[in-house]
Amino acid sequence: MPRRLIDVLHRFNAAHPWDHNAHYHRWLLRQLPRRFGRALDVGCGSGDLARLLAGRGERVLGVDADPEILRRARELTDAAAPVTYTLASAPDGLPPGPYDVVTCVAVLHHLPFAETLTRLRRELAPGGTLVVVGCARAASPVDHALGLVALSLNLLTGWVKNRGRPTTHRPVSMTAPTREPELSFAGIVRQARRLLPGARLRRRLFWRYTLVWRAPGDPSGH
Numbered sequence: 001m002p003r004r005l006i007d008v009l010h011r012f013n014a015a016h017p018w019d020h021n022a023h024y025h026r027w028l029l030r031q032l033p034r035r036f037g038r039a040l041d042v043g044c045g046s047g048d049l050a051r052l053l054a055g056r057g058e059r060v061l062g063v064d065a066d067p068e069i070l071r072r073a074r075e076l077t078d079a080a081a082p083v084t085y086t087l088a089s090a091p092d093g094l095p096p097g098p099y100d101v102v103t104c105v106a107v108l109h110h111l112p113f114a115e116t117l118t119r120l121r122r123e124l125a126p127g128g129t130l131v132v133v134g135c136a137r138a139a140s141p142v143d144h145a146l147g148l149v150a151l152s153l154n155l156l157t158g159w160v161k162n163r164g165r166p167t168t169h170r171p172v173s174m175t176a177p178t179r180e181p182e183l184s185f186a187g188i189v190r191q192a193r194r195l196l197p198g199a200r201l202r203r204r205l206f207w208r209y210t211l212v213w214r215a216p217g218d219p220s221g222h
Helices: 005-013 022-030 046-053 067-076 113-123 139-163 183-197
Strands: 036-042 056-065 083-087 099-105 122-132 202-203 208-214
Touching: 022 046, 022 099, 022 122, 022 208, 036 046, 036 113, 036 208, 046 083, 046 099, 056 067, 056 099, 067 083, 099 113, 113 122, 113 183, 183 202, 183 208
Parallel strands: 036 056, 036 099, 056 083, 099 122
Antiparallel strands: 122 208, 202 208
16 A cells, blocks of 8 residues: 555544444453453553443453553542552563453553463453453455455544544543554464464454453352
8 A cells, every 4th residue: 555545544543533442342242241250351541341341240450551541540430330440561460360251452462472361361260251352463365355444444434433523632542552463363363272272263353353262160160
């Protein structure tokens, strides 16, 4: 794609911003039980997903390594909500479980992939659910084809969500630091299936993939 066209697209997206990660929150909730005990949201950012999890969970812990975004998360969260935010770095600094639910949205590409998945697996309770929405490097014809489709839908979605009007206001969730992914989807699949047998992975639109894995065992502890 010509550099001039890329620059035009970046300017359009900057003027019509929308949160690609929040787009998957409804899908993510459908992967989880209607009610659960403890949940851990790794890289919680401004707490949007943690607050949604609190509608189903008895206790939600949001963890992030950015103190400023955690400050905003606390401001945006009702004091009565069963949500606690903790400053910590993954994977080594994660508060120990077990957790019935672990979520990780657009975070794994910032972290050592295998080490982080291993730690998340260890913190899941028997029968617990891990849900990842991640970013992968485009490396195959399928990736590039999906990227072209996503590009058109991204422009349309940004236009509709902003009602056709440019804005300088960005959602708080979009103020966190970003990083380009290094692993391709194929590389992610190979490592994930080795560490999490039976994991379900899919390419998704808007430069994302999803991973769902349920830990062996009976969640009731019987």
